Amino acid sequence: MAFNVVKxxxxxxxxxxxRHGYQHLGVTSGGPMDELAFRWANALLDNADNAPQIEITFGMLTLEAQANTSIAITGADLGAQLNDKPILPWQTYPIKKGDVLSFQQPNHGLRAYLAVKGGFQVEPVLGSVSTVMREQLGGLSGKGKKLEKGDKLPFTGTDDHVQRIVPRLAIPNYDNPDIPVVMGYQFKTFSGLDRAHFFGSDFKVTPDSDRMGYRMNGRAIGGDKKGIISEGIAYGAIQIPNDGQPIVLLRDRQTIGGYPKIGCVTAFGGGLLAQKKPGDIIGFHCVSVDQAERERLLQMARIAQWR
Structure with missing residues (x-):
């Protein structure tokens, strides 16, 4: 029993x-670009938190069901349709054998998440099924390939369906241009003017952005700073390369780097940023570690309480 990939x-x-515990070997973590949307999709179906899903970027995906099941869609509004009838994200839907599920171009946001009751049945590599194309790890084949026409996405069929919708209060506002940032330990090596420009300027998301990192274009920040000795890179680290244009490193980031880092976007902020398309305008605002931790605890508590 599976979904057949038509497009x-x-x-x-x-x-x-x-994929955690291997960064010391140069293996990045991968995982969902919008973790909050991913977690809600599994919660809607009473799946385990880590149950495999499909991350759909920009849409244009079409699947045909070969068995009955229940699905949840969260994240961006990619114009999803079930048998040519429009459906909305952030809720569950019953699927019957022969149903066709399709996604169009983005109406709102960039990445949607498709979960199936019980999770997709995929063999893990190094403890995870996460697809990292650059490292050729994970996915259906275990070799880091994106979904292709004719692929079969196995799941355990079920006639058990419960209609559920994520509470409005818990749905992120993907139009919010403000990305929260925690100051890094190299923050004070940047001049006061550079810090003011960083937090007081708007930046445009460039077409060079991907799962590895989001490249910005705007007022140059500390462009005359020298590199540093290469060191480990945390999720959300904001590197300032020689041209002064910030790069926010995300799920498929390299594990070490030698550019100075002005700060780090929060887990919630990284999810917001991952829903931005090339050409979108964003800005950064400073939060404390305590504020970032409280925000994450609030989001996780909402999901736990809802479950």
């Missing part, structure tokens, strides 16, 4: 919460 779309990847 693979722009970029559809199998993801779970990531």
């Amino acid at each position: 693979p779309g722009m970029l559809a990847l199998i993801q779970d919460l990531g």
Whole structure:
């Protein structure tokens, strides 16, 4: 029992919460670009937190069901349709054998998440099914390939369906241009003017942005700073390369780097940023570690309480 991939779309990847414990070997974590949307999709179906899903970037994916099941869609509004009838994200839907599920171009946001009752059945590599194309790890084949026409996405069929909708209060506002940032330990090596420009300027998301990192274009920040000795890179680290244009490193980031870092976007902020398209305008605002932790605890508590 499976979904048959009729059209693979722009970029559809199998993801779970990531491949952890191998960064010292140069293996990145991968995982969902919008973790909050991923977690809600599994919560809607009473799946385990780490149950594999499909991350759909930009849409244009078409699937045909070969068995009955229940699905949840969260994240961006990619114009999803069930048997040519429009459906909305952030809720569950019953699927019957022969149903066709399709995604169009984005109406709102960039990445949607498709979960199936019980999760997609995919063999893990190094403890995770997360697809990292650059490292050729994870996914259906285990070799880091995106979904292709004719692929079969196995799941355990079920006639058990419960209609559920995520509370409005818990749905992120993907139109919010403000990305929260925690100051890094190299923050004070930047001049006061550079810090003011960083937090007081708007930046445009460039077409060079991907799962590895989002490249910005705007007022140059500390462009005359020298590099540093390469060191480990955390999720959300904001590197300032020689041209002064910030790069926010995300799920498929390299594990070490030698550019100075002005700060780090929060887990919630990284999810917001991952829903931005090339050409979108964003800005950064400073939060404390305590504020970032409280925000994450609030989001996780909402899901736990709802479950």
